[in-house]
Amino acid sequence: MQPSGRLHLGNLVGALQNWVRLQDADRGAAYDCFYFIADWHALTSNYANPGVIGGFGTSVEGFSRDLLVNFLAAGLDPQKCTIFMQSQVLEHAELHLLLSMITPLGWLERVPTFKEKQDEIKDRDLNTYGFLGYPVLQSADILIYRAEHVPVGEDQRAHLEITREIARRFNHLYGQKNVLVEPEALLTEFPKVPGVDGRKMSKSYDNAVYLSDAPETLQKKILTMMTDPARKRRTDAGDPNLCPAYQLHRIFTSSRQELAWAAEGCRTAGIGCIECKKALIKNLLTVLEPIWTRRQEFLKSPSALSDILREGNRKASVAARETMEAVRAAMGAADGSGRVGVLDELDRLK
Numbered sequence: 451m452q453p454s455g456r457l458h459l460g461n462l463v464g465a466l467q468n469w470v471r472l473q474d475a476d477r478g479a480a481y482d483c484f485y486f487i488a489d490w491h492a493l494t495s496n497y498a499n500p501g502v503i504g505g506f507g508t509s510v511e512g513f514s515r516d517l518l519v520n521f522l523a524a525g526l527d528p529q530k531c532t533i534f535m536q537s538q539v540l541e542h543a544e545l546h547l548l549l550s551m552i553t554p555l556g557w558l559e560r561v562p563t564f565k566e567k568q569d570e571i572k573d574r575d576l577n578t579y580g581f582l583g584y585p586v587l588q589s590a591d592i593l594i595y596r597a598e599h600v601p602v603g604e605d606q607r608a609h610l611e612i613t614r615e616i617a618r619r620f621n622h623l624y625g626q627k628n629v630l631v632e633p634e635a636l637l638t639e640f641p642k643v644p645g646v647d648g649r650k651m652s653k654s655y656d657n658a659v660y661l662s663d664a665p666e667t668l669q670k671k672i673l674t675m676m677t678d679p680a681r682k683r684r685t686d687a688g689d690p691n692l693c694p695a696y697q698l699h700r701i702f703t704s705s706r707q708e709l710a711w712a713a714e715g716c717r718t719a720g721i722g723c724i725e726c727k728k729a730l731i732k733n734l735l736t737v738l739e740p741i742w743t744r745r746q747e748f749l750k751s752p753s754a755l756s757d758i759l760r761e762g763n764r765k766a767s768v769a770a771r772e773t774m775e776a777v778r779a780a781m782g783a784a785d786g787s788g789r790v791g792v793l794d795e796l797d798r799l800k
């Protein structure tokens with residue numbers, strides 16, 4: 451996940467809650483999960499202002515720290531999964547470089563999110579080499595751990611497909627079938643989380659409810675959130691299916707009776723929108739309050755955060771180095787026993 455902004459309800463429902471399920475063996479699925487703060491990826495759109503990302507160093511600051519704290523507050527457990535910072539495992543950059551040599555430009559230009567993001571983000575120039583090559587770096591991120599599965603939504607399938615194509619091309623070119631593993635999509639149906647203006651919740655649209663919003667801010671955002679436009683007056687009946695606030699109800703209201711109460715009250719004008727939204731706020735708070743409490747605990751102990759990240763970086767590096775040794779050997783770039791550096795060469799010449 452990119453540390454390019456604060457996390458919002460869409461990130462919680464669309465990714466984090468699923469990641470927690472995947473790490474938890476006791477909920478039926480046990481995976482050896484790697485989750486990371488993609489600080490280099492965040493540079494593709496924040497290259498002019500890298501300070502906000504707060505990565506690239508030994509301490510974790512800015513959006514990177516916010517991301518780490520939210521990972522942990524949402525329930526990711528460093529005892530059960532590996533949590534690390536992309537820029538602290540340099541092998542990602544090396545594999546990215548090598549894969550970029552074999553990736554045809556046409557593959558990158560047809561990735562749908564390339565055009566979509568350029569259209570979405572208007573305040574920055576995304577006509578860069580790094581932005582076009584984003585899927586190659588993403589492929590390196592996946593292939594370096596020989597990941598068998600990647601949890602993705604339907605809209606991210608194209609990215610995974612290009613990763614599979616790059617892995618196939620690498621294995622084909624360098625004659626060794628299984629150096630890079632083709633990952634499978636672990637498709638998950640995520641509910642679409644609407645923002646307060648009814649469009650998809652996104653920080654680019656300035657319509658998000660953030661996990662770090664204060665309770666008063668959350669209340670204000672929900673109370674002023676868009677509803678079914680047919681309900682102009684309290685006595686006008688509405689259709690909950692046309693109401694973004696009701697979509698949030700569907701996601702965050704666990705009681706069926708309460709959901710039925712909101713839908714029925716809307717259709718018959720038996721309840722007003724304020725009443726309906728107050729029930730939604732109550733349910734949102736039930737989900738978010740434990741997350742907020744854990745956030746505060748982690749924010750109070752920066753040394754614990756550094757320790758968690760250091761250990762995660764170490765575990766990720768071990769796995770990444772192993773893959774890179776096989777990759778270098780397959781390409782004949784080294785003897786397979788490790789990095790051949792300039793200093794080793796100099797030693798040899800002495």
Ligand code: SF4
Pocket residue numbers: 677678681688689690693694695696712713715716717721722723724726727
């Ligand atoms: S009553 Fe609830 S579901 Fe109906 S329009 Fe108002 S907020 Fe939306």
